[in-house]
Amino acid sequence: MTDRDRKLSAPLPSGLRKDSLAMPVVRETRRLSLSILGAKMGRYKPLLRRRCSQPVSNNVRSFTTMRAHSVTSETTLTLPRLDVFNDTRTHIVKELYDTEANYVANLKHMVQKYMRPLKQPIECTLIEPGLVDDIFFKIPEILGHHELFYAALHSRMDNWDSRQKIGDIILNNFTKQSVIDTYTTFINNWKYAKTAITHARTKPAFAKYYDRCSREHKNKLTLEALLIMPVQRIPRYELLLKELLKHTSVEHPDHNLLIRAQKEIHELAIKINHVEQEATMCEQMQQRLREIEAIVDGLDDLVSVDRTFFCHDLVTVAGRSGKKERCLFLMSDQIIVTSVKRKSSGGLRKAGSFVSSPNTDFLDNNKFKLLMKISLEDVEIGRNTLPLLNRAQNELSSAQEDLKILDKITDLAKLLSVENSSLKGTVSDMQTAMRTCLMEKQDEMANDPVLTSLDLLVTTEEGIETFAIRFHNAEKRAAWEITFNNAKSALRTSLARKPPPDFVKSLVMQKTRAGLHFSCATPTMGRNDSGYQNVWVCNSDGYIGQLCVVNVRPEPELESCNAVANSKIRAICPVPVAK
Structure with missing residues (x-):
């Protein structure tokens, strides 16, 4: 007998037989609970800790597993097979660890191989510093967060066991x-980063540098492929x-922590998914703009991440040479006016699939x-004139509803058993009058210039x-006007959100008297010979108002300063001349 056998043959406490440890089935009643089983195990731990040559946790775990499996075979309790359970859980955590290591490595590649060299004096001529900031916006911050997360994961993996937790470090x-904030701002900037890469690659020197860095990556990934990884990473966490x-x-002590972590990751993934959808819509919109650019002769530089196409309409424009058909393409920041000419039957060319509507044939042909x-x-x-149009539309709808009611009355009159010729005659006269009214309303909606026309002041x-x-x-006129008004409102909102322009230079203003201070300013409605709007600048001391005209061409220049009022000018705006 070896020393190890002697140690294991020490006397056992009362209630525990040697053969009970080797029994394939525990002889216990069917009502044995897990709590009782745990209590029994607690009595044996001190002895096993003193007598067993193997670590206590492994022996107790093996014994618990054996007893649990035996109880399951004899009773209705359902216990997990811990050996299989732990293997699967460990495998998933290992996958999380490996993918995190790969993610951090790719973030480092972007910073070390692209961003930092492009900001060094040797390479800074390849691309403007502003484009570098646009492309790698928030990438260093994301790398910093995930280096900390990866270090915490590494520490847990070094001390891994079946009771180890990771939900707390995810939280x-x-x-x-x-x-x-870092992820949401990165996602919001993502489309601009892609545009900046496209713009930078138009320069041959940067394109060569870009291709070299792509070849040096271990998986030959391009910068665009690396840049999309933060977008995909959070949904990957949710799946794991x-x-x-x-x-x-x-x-398990990690269960509640994982539930909380899953909730937080899910909320972040929803935000990212929303921004991704917006990015997808932006890509689709840019494709629409490219297709419009392709079918309109002479149209260039239409594609922009900030531009949205709303609608196109065939209209008639009254000019000096008479009425001509024109097509209006309404964008979020401009209106494009084109001539329209029917294609010959043999010269049809497809414009793509940018509008899935009955008007697609019009654009194709x-x-x-x-x-x-x-x-x-x-x-x-x-x-x-929208109020007039809305009233005409309401009258047309009312006439249509009245005619439907009269048709129902006619059908009900046929069910009467008594003589009702007078009723039928009255209803018939009303139907005739209503149909006439309906036709007049429809003709008015189609041909009345007040309802079908509008004047644009340009x-x-x-x-x-x-x-x-x-x-x-x-x-069509009502739909276009509503879309136009919405576009104008959205444009004003977007312009208001833009950051103030950078200060370039100061301009000395002449004063007609001492003590004058700036009060307000506005651009003029007309434009000068260089195509720029002048700026009216008002100064006042509370007793007199002074108006200065600044010409922007493109360098600002003071044209004149004149006293225009004996009071303070608080607001100013241009008003078009009545014609």
Whole structure:
């Protein structure tokens, strides 16, 4: 007998027989509970700790597993097979650890191989510093957060056992407001980063540097492929946590932590998914803009991440040479006016699939040539006739409903058993009158110039010009005007959110008297010979108002300063001349 055998043959406490440890089935009643089983095990731990040559935790775990499996075979209790359970859980955690290591390595590659060299004096001529900041916006911050997270994971893996936790370090990392803000701002900037890369690659020197860095990556990944990884990483965490929870028992100390971590990751993933959807819509919109650019002769530089296409409409424009058909393409920041000419049957060319509507054939079967581009800031609708149009539409709807009611009355009258010729005659006369009224309303909606036309007031270099357009019917005109007003409102909001312009230089203003201070300013409606709007600047001391005219061409220059009022000028705006 070896020393080890002698140690293991020490006397056992009362109630425990040697053969009970080797029994394949525990002879216990069917009502044996897990708590009783745990209590019994607690009595044996001191002895096993003294007598067993193997670590206590392993022996107790083996014994618990054997007893648990034996009880399961004899009773209705369902216990997990801990050996299989732990293997699966460990495998998932190992996958999380490996993918995190790869993610951190790719973030480091972007910083060390792209961002830092491009900011060094040797390579800084390849690309403007502003483009470098746009491309790698928040990448260093993301790397810093994930280096800390990876270090915490590494520490847990070094001390891994079946009771180890990782939910707490996930919570500690991804509930930080700095992490949430970093990811959301990165996602918001992502489309601009992609555009900046496209712009930078137009330079041959940077394109060569870009290709060399892509070849040096161990997986030959391009910068675009690396840059999309933060977008995909958070949803990947959510999938791994979902699988990890499946293989973590409710009694495990990590279970509640993983549930909380999954909730936090899910909320962050929803935000990222929303921004991703916006990015996808942006890509689709840019494709639409490219297709419009392809079918309009003479149209360039239409594609922009900040531009949205709303609609196109065929209209009639009254000019000096008569009425001509024109096509209006309404964008979020401009209106494009083109001529329209029918294609020959043999010269059809497809414009793509940018509009899934009955009007697609119109775009496919006609040729368009650019006539003018009008900034949406320079356009206003002259006379507001939408109330008249809304009233006409309501009257038309009421006439249609009345006619339906009269038709129902006619059908009900047929069910009467008594003589009702007078009723039928009255209803018939009302139906005839209502149909006549309905036709008049429909004709009014289609042909009344007040309802189908509108005047656009356009600010040009010569002043305010009126652009009179007429739609095919009142419904199209109403839809266009509503879309136009919404676009103008959105444009004003976006301009208000833009940061203030950078200070370039100061301009000395002449004063007609001492003590004058700036009060207000506005651009003029007309434009100068260089195509710029002048700026009116008002100064006052509370008793007199002074107006200075600044010419922007493109360098600002003071043209004149004159006293215009014997009181303070508090507000100023240009008003078009009535024609």
